[in-house]
Amino acid sequence: MSFATLGLFPALVDALAQAERTDPTPIQAQAIPAVLAGRDLLAQAPTGTGKTLAYALPLLQQALKLSGGPAQRQRDPSALVLVPTRELAQQVGEVLRGLVRGLPPHASAWRSDAPPPPRLRVAVLQGGVSINPQLMALRGGADIVVATPGRVLDVVAHNALRLGALKTLVLDEADRLLALGFADELDRVLALLPAQRQNLLFSATYGQGTGGAGAALQAVADRLLRDPVTLRDESAGTQPPAAIQQRAITVDTAQRGPLLRQLLKEMDEPRTLVFVATRHAAELVAEKLLRHGHRAVALHGELSQGTRWRVLDGLRRGETRVVVATDMAARGLDIPDLALVINFDLPRSADDHVHRIGRTGRAGATGLAISFVPPTVEAHFRLIEKRQGQRVPREVLPGFAPTEVPPPSDPTGGVKGKRKSKKDKLREQAAAAAAAATAPTARR
Template identity: 40%
Template structure:
């Protein structure tokens, strides 16, 4: 099947042909005809399956026909859980609609200037892409008119629920016309999603092209057991020195850890940046632009980057800390192996992470075979895990380059800080006194010890 077979507007076909798209993905093949016919749709699609085009192409097709309703408000509204995903959707809309006349795409995100957003909203808008919190602010201030709205898209609906946006989403939907077409895209279609869909969608067509237990055949998954933070750092250093690593995302549990680790890597001479929810939108956009332009080789991030980053040159994803939720593991490692390319996903785990590992393996339906690097083997000996009554295979050995750790000790993360009277890298942990910080030695672990509500 070709995109011409989907009966999209010729101007859209021209744009996607220029982008090098040759044939629609399964989610696009099934969703686009239903959406063009005007049906509400709830669809399950894993990351990297082309879901953005699955809803944006029919949305632009609708915009190719002028509306008779007067006003400046948007005809298409897309809600996303994160700023990064919102910017990705906006960029896709601009690319796919470049040959449609007078299509105005506006992003409304937290961290952006209200003055600029007010100016953008005072003009005629065709596609509005927004995060729920900031959009609620503008609605309450009476700055958005939804009288022209024809289509509401809930992108990454499961993530919005996880982040506590369910009431905001329902509140926003209540201000839109009842005649709207509603689309819900999610990595999962569980009972919670079904309840939301029952309240917001009208007799939706249900599409499920990607299994919850996606095989991720093009991503090689590795597991390294670690003894302590120093051991983690040595493993990370070894991985980052691999010449086959073009660009990598290193995921940490908290914002503070992302900053600390990025600082450590920068001190080692790596081209690195941090990405997390405490950064302003300008800082986040600048960091992602550097990553896309190849000016950063390593991005250290919290789960804010687990969705919405689509960069073909990311060859490795490293879970310095395992995620709290198994679903986030799939979205994290989905940052590599994009568009049919191969990728490598490496996870570090301690003895305390056995439950998290079991959840991840149960969710993906795959075993992650432990690997060892000669010279950096763990002292920790995990129990042999059983799989359908059969013992686990012998750990995969990753051959180490011909160099000595002793001769490179100055390059390890446990370097001596000449400005302080200690030679250990300490981890910060929460303290009851906000003005004081307690520290713990590197033999303690950082895998989800404390959580932050916004990444």
């Protein structure tokens, strides 16, 4: 199967060919015809399987069809893509803009009896930076807007964005959007949109169990979607892609730093993403790596947006070899040729584990994920293994034989989902509130 068989304009197929994309992934092959047909969609697929293109291509085709219409002469957007993080907003925007740049300007590539449509405009709106350049960019309007929910509300409050002509709403990483802190903003954005619209929900995970983000997502899906096409890969959120090889190294907690430095020296990968649990750990580990000659930088949510962009751009360009990151980097980021992910600290949940290691092995490439497993957290990693349905053999490397004594057995393993934290309980309350909401304006 090729993209040409999915009902896309030849110009879009040509733009894909320029980007060396000729064959759709399974989620793209299923989603694109459904979206082009105007159906609502609830899609769940593992990270790295091409969900962004699955909705980006139909959105561009819709915008091209509408080019020159009454709303588009004023450039009111036909589509709004809501995402949970600034980095993901930039990444989705780049995918859309890259395709727009690949569209041919000459009329013969469209229709011989009409001029080509005007160049589509994609606006990216996210917090953490000054709003003024984004307001200026919207003066000429936009065909597609990619944004975080809070910044949409800010821009609308400045009378810089009209959403009355919207045809399609996309929630990307929808489960995260429904996490605590996003649900209220999302409801406020929904209230600004026309009732008659197409709604597309994409996610790599729906959350574990019936509480938290999973229940909130289902509640919003019930409100938003009408007779949706449901695409669900049951491995999403619990099993990592088969292209990712996993290793688990048993090592004492205090020896993780020396082991990390030895592995980086031996493997000599040009790009490595190291995950830690806290901002303090990210800065400490990165600083120690720098002292030992590794080009390492910390990445966490307390950095300015400009700094975060520079860190990721440095990794993509090869100027930085190692990024030591918190879980803010676990979702949505696409770093080409990232062959190695290391869990210096284990993630709190099985879902987070899949998202972390899913930064490698993307778009058909192979990748390696290494987890450090001190004896004190062995039970925690066993439960992660159980939930992903995969056993990872333990290794002990020369010079790093562990001496720590594991603690008494904990039936929960400390993994999120069994023993509820305060944040989990608050999320369940938010999910219950979302389930009880019956706002008629949220439906088509």
